[in-house]
Amino acid sequence: MRIDGIVLREIQLPLVRPFETSFGVTRHRRILLAEVRSEGLVGWGECTAGERPYFSAESTDTCWQVILSELGPMLAAAPDLEHGGDCPKLFNQVRGHQMAKATLENAIWDIEAQREALPLSTLLGGVREKIPCGVSLGIQKSILELMAIIEKELAAGYQRIKLKCKPGWDVDVFEKVRSRWPDILLSCDANSAYRLRDQEHISAFDQFDLLMIEQPLWHDDFFFHSSLQKHLKTAICLDESIRNRRDALAAIEMESCRIINIKLGRVGGFSEAIAVHNAAMERGVPVWCGGMLEAGIGRSHNIALASLENFSLPGDVSASARYWAEDIIEPEVTVTSKGEIEIPAIPGRGYEVRTDLIESLTVRKETIRE
Ligand code: OSB
Numbered sequence: 026m027r028i029d030g031i032v033l034r035e036i037q038l039p040l041v042r043p044f045e046t047s048f049g050v051t052r053h054r055r056i057l058l059a060e061v062r063s064e065g066l067v068g069w070g071e072c073t074a075g076e077r078p079y080f081s082a083e084s085t086d087t088c089w090q091v092i093l094s095e096l097g098p099m100l101a102a103a104p105d106l107e108h109g110g111d112c113p114k115l116f117n118q119v120r121g122h123q124m125a126k127a128t129l130e131n132a133i134w135d136i137e138a139q140r141e142a143l144p145l146s147t148l149l150g151g152v153r154e155k156i157p158c159g160v161s162l163g164i165q166k167s168i169l170e171l172m173a174i175i176e177k178e179l180a181a182g183y184q185r186i187k188l189k190c191k192p193g194w195d196v197d198v199f200e201k202v203r204s205r206w207p208d209i210l211l212s213c214d215a216n217s218a219y220r221l222r223d224q225e226h227i228s229a230f231d232q233f234d235l236l237m238i239e240q241p242l243w244h245d246d247f248f249f250h251s252s253l254q255k256h257l258k259t260a261i262c263l264d265e266s267i268r269n270r271r272d273a274l275a276a277i278e279m280e281s282c283r284i285i286n287i288k289l290g291r292v293g294g295f296s297e298a299i300a301v302h303n304a305a306m307e308r309g310v311p312v313w314c315g316g317m318l319e320a321g322i323g324r325s326h327n328i329a330l331a332s333l334e335n336f337s338l339p340g341d342v343s344a345s346a347r348y349w350a351e352d353i354i355e356p357e358v359t360v361t362s363k364g365e366i367e368i369p370a371i372p373g374r375g376y377e378v379r380t381d382l383i384e385s386l387t388v389r390k391e392t393i394r395e
């Protein structure tokens with residue numbers, strides 16, 4: 026495919042309510058969108074980097090810089106690009122910067138699905154017609170407020186509740202939630218808030234029958250998660266630590282986790298996400314699709330990815346309205362009363378991009394051509 030041009034832009038979008046994790050509070054998103062034009066088709070990519078480099082080393086601004094100065098020009102000049110799957114090799118010389126790479130690679134898959142007139146999920150090898158959904162609930166001002174939110178999300182049908190946690194917002198919270206809802210699928214996500222000295226404290230989580238404890242220790246660690254997992258009944262799930270297939274293999278081999286969260290941005294795009302998925306499936310390790318407070322384009326890509334067979338646990342991909350007053354796609358993402366998202370069965374990403382709305386939200390824009 027010939028690349029005719031890439032428009033990189035930043036949009037700003039306020040969240041309907043703040044989202045607090047152990048690493049900070051997000052109120053407004055600054056999201057990069059890549060619009061790749063090729064032979065009459067337009068593919069979209071959404072960058073999942075945070076505003077600050079707190080989840081990983083990348084941020085909205087590092088991605089802007091790397092796409093403009095390195096990856097965008099490489100893509101615009103690519104001699105014989107045919108598939109989304111050709112991108113990792115094309116970008117190989119640039120080390121790291123997975124979220125920046127994913128922004129462009131995913132746009133190429135988006136184009137390829139249109140070119141082949143296949144639903145993106147089918148192009149990726151997906152087998153599901155709908156995906157099971159959970160919600161990720163940020164740290165709240167009080168347990169009472171959290172309980173009210175859980176009540177609402179369960180009534181909406183969501184199949185799993187994930188609680189963000191950190192020292193001081195963990196055991197007491199799990200205790201209250203578990204005693205009110207003894208049977209729900211419940212998990213927690215520490216985003217690396219604990220250290221080895223907390224091992225006894227984390228072991229106390231075992232009494233709450235959690236589906237998993239997500240990323241309790243360092244963002245880049247396998248070794249100490251492996252030793253912690255030996256002391257826990259509850260499965261550890263790794264998020265931040267898994268940047269590629271090799272990481273997944275190491276984590277599985279070392280028994281650093283029993284479940285893997287796959288995020289498109291964190292692993293560098295659809296190709297590597299599929300590779301992580303396959304490696305985990307071959308070894309009997311279930312995966313689920315994580316979220317990064319995406320707007321509609323990223324959300325639609327997550328939905329397509331989660332149609333693959335081994336995405337057997339409810340993920341963090343949920344309805345647009347939980348995050349946005351108005352999403353940048355049409356229709357917005359909705360969840361059935363059974364807590365499922367139906368995978369669009371139409372060619373491409375399955376949702377229209379609202380270009381006028383995007384234009385009005387744009388705060389900076391650059392065009393990249395060969
Ligand atoms: O660790 O899964 C995470 C949001 C921002 C950064 C990291 C994480 C999250 C979430 C939200 O948990 C998931 C969502 O998009 O709903």
Ligand code: MG
Pocket residue numbers: 214216239240264265286315
């Ligand atoms: Mg996480």
